[in-house]
Amino acid sequence: MAQERGFVEFLTTGRARMREPMAGQPISNQNQLLRFIRCFTGPWTPWMPIGVFLIHHADGPILVDTGASSECMKPGYVPSYMFVSSILTQLEVEPKDDIVGQLKTRGISPRDLQGIVVTHLHTDHAGGLEDIVKLAPDVPVYMSADHWEAYGKHPTWADMQGCASKHWPKNFNLKLLKFEGSPVGPWTGSEAITADGQVVAVPTPGHVPGHISVIITEDAQPGQSPYTFLAAGDATYNVGLLEREEPDGINQDPKTAFESLKLIKEFSRQKDVVVLPSHDPDTPRFLRDRVHLWYHQPLEKEEQRVDMAVESREKSARPEPLRIFPSEPLPPKLITSVNKNRPNGYYGSFDADLLANTAAELIAVNSDAQKQLLVEVLNRLLIQAEADCIAEAVAGQKNPKAEATHSCWFCIRMTLPTDEWVVPRWHTDGRMFDCTCPDSTAPHSKYAFSILGPSTRAILTNPDAHKILHSPSPSGRRWDTNDPDLELATALESFPQAAIEPGQMIRFSWAQEDSPIHSEPDSTNMHRVFVSILFGSESELRDMCDRRGETYGAWY
Structure with missing residues (x-):
């Protein structure tokens, strides 16, 4: 399933659900062990999409994540010692959901891809990477250097954190991002994925070490300013959690995740941004209707509002x-x-x-x-x-x-x-x-x-x-x-x-x-x-x- 084609498309590669405390907990609960224990106590969330973003860039299409693979429904896909994951999360992925097939229906071959940006290596975000690289071994795959250091070089640890390392491509064109580029909004460094700066990666760690989000600037239409999107990955599972500043319940660093949420919110205050979490059921609507997280209010408008409010008031009046x-x-x-x-x-x-x-x-x-x-x-x-x-x-x-x-x-x-x-x-x-x-x-x-x-x-x-x-x-x-x-x-x-x-x-x-x-x-x-x-x-x-x-x- 996909959003009607625009500069950015939202593709769903199956669906997932999790225990409610796993989706988000207040930052006041900073004890990592207690947050983890709470994840076992809640009911299931409603089913959520496993989302992938397809960017129709002039120099070639770009994927943000590859979603889950239908192979994950088969026994043995993840190590047997990770049985605990089935207590906390459930996935439903059919062969028709696989990313290679969805690209094919759009007339896109994996070899046509300009690049793939991986927000992180969890199974529901990097599950389709193996299938794409088999067909296009030279396609650039971007992820943060910090994330590769934490997970890519320690596959057993990565598996314990929700990955399936045996399904990672054995050899692929890995491009590590160190965020040494120009500042963007509240971020002190970024990495341009495209030469024209329309697709830029920024660090949003916390959910996992080295997690990244992607800022996408649409082609400008005549007489209109271009729209800006932020593909959030799992920096937040939905906009409601972002607004409440609740990091997910099962991460290694709640405080860092909280700071990443604040940066996303600050960016949304600085300019009109459509924030697109990978698992928010409302993401297709946000994308279709261009729903900004906040409406940017220039200072002049704020001052006008104050002036209008006090216009008819007498200085000595009692309410x-x-x-x-x-x-x-x-x-x-x-x-x-x-x-x-x-x-x-x-x-x-x-x-x-x-x-x-x-x-x-x-x-x-x-x-x-x-x-x-x-x-x-x-x-x-x-x-x-x-x-x-x-x-x-x-x-x-x-x-x-x-x-x-x-x-x-x-x-x-x-x-x-x-x-x-x-x-x-x-x-x-x-x-x-x-x-x-x-x-x-x-x-x-x-x-x-x-x-x-x-x-x-x-x-x-x-x-x-x-x-x-x-x-x-x-x-x-x-x-x-x-x-x-x-x-x-x-x-x-x-x-x-x-x-x-x-x-x-x-x-x-x-x-x-x-x-x-x-x-x-x-x-x-x-x-x-x-x-x-x-x-x-x-x-x-x-x-x-x-x-x-x-x-x-x-x-x-």
């Missing part, structure tokens, strides 16, 4: 305790149901594009959401929240770039229908962290919206309602706002509630005397997806993490 933003209809059938109750969250630096992509990935996995539409909706709402918070920060005389939205607590709650909130749990939000700015002007607010199901209940600001909430109940006891309280609900039922629609964002202050009274909505017959974000400085959010036992910069 309203409750604000309901103008609504914009959600796309039809954006999402209709969720599969299970699932909370997710993140403490760390704020990046609207990153958060929108990761959140959409998490929601889509547990629902029927249209992921790309969801990315656009989340991105729009997060930018709106950021701009409003910057405006409030400027009103409070803070430095908006350095503090106001540097960091955040981002939360997603997916819930199945429940009768838990038939009776409202009316409450106000207390102090989230020890503030480093004046209480009277700080943007101590949370932004929230629902993209499925009912929105938050909120009572319009009313001193009498606050007086009831903060006074003893008629029975003489304090209200228990941790549980639905029928007596309190009855006392507050006559106060007007805000009308909030799905997709409409609200902002409510916390730790203030007039912080809005609000509650979870009645979701008796409704699935719900609720999203909230709270901004603060890095020190404020790190303190919040310490207090809650969470890790700054990580998802939970």
Whole structure:
């Protein structure tokens, strides 16, 4: 199977699956032995493609990896002592999947190849190398010198790490890459595979020593800038793991793998890049639709956004305790149901594009959401929240770039229908962290919206309602706002509630005397997806993490 032909094609040479902890684990789990043990504990991932990239370059076609060989399905393909691999991974490869046959259907002989770039020697990436070299012994095969030193010169060790060295070609035209060429993006060195620089290899070690990725620049079309692709190999198994900065669970150097993920993300911030992992089921769509990992925002646009946000603000204004933003209809059938109750969250630096992509990935996995539409909706709402918070920060005389939205607590709650909130749990939000700015002007607010199901209940600001909430109940006891309280609900039922629609964002202050009274909505017959974000400085959010036992910069 293949993506419709363009400058870059994605070919699948079978499919694979693995234990979920093998695909990715948080970098906070740095103990290599514990990471390895965890790989035996999880369920199987869905089936994933075993991907190969075919580049239709003017000087001749180039392969990035050769995929798996159907020979791997036969007994004895890997050493018998590697039986443990069948516990962690499963492959399904048929003869029709073999790379030589797929090239033939495109009218390409192995002898036509300008070269083969091998990201690493694992069986599912170098399995077809033997068949190609038999037919074209002179074709250049590029891999990193570090990888050949670690695996090529130590085949038994390589077999223990997932290779099948007895199926490597005995003699082939090996070209070792040392990355002594010009810097590319955040990488200090690179190696050009083609003379025109359209195909360039960069080091992304960690998954294995000397792992490489390939940057591919498409031919420019009239009136358009050329697209840039990054064939990631196994630097990450999918874009969701890349966005969460989770290295795979079974590698020799989690810290180095983590640093490689950060370099890929930094490159994606510097320019528009379509990141293409070899095993991501979404890779064909990313390639077809030219889906950039992040949309590069020039500094001038960022400054314009800040200027627009503060344009109408008075320097001495105090934020309203409750604000309901103008609504914009959600796309039809954006999402209709969720599969299970699932909370997710993140403490760390704020990046609207990153958060929108990761959140959409998490929601889509547990629902029927249209992921790309969801990315656009989340991105729009997060930018709106950021701009409003910057405006409030400027009103409070803070430095908006350095503090106001540097960091955040981002939360997603997916819930199945429940009768838990038939009776409202009316409450106000207390102090989230020890503030480093004046209480009277700080943007101590949370932004929230629902993209499925009912929105938050909120009572319009009313001193009498606050007086009831903060006074003893008629029975003489304090209200228990941790549980639905029928007596309190009855006392507050006559106060007007805000009308909030799905997709409409609200902002409510916390730790203030007039912080809005609000509650979870009645979701008796409704699935719900609720999203909230709270901004603060890095020190404020790190303190919040310490207090809650969470890790700054990580998802939970």
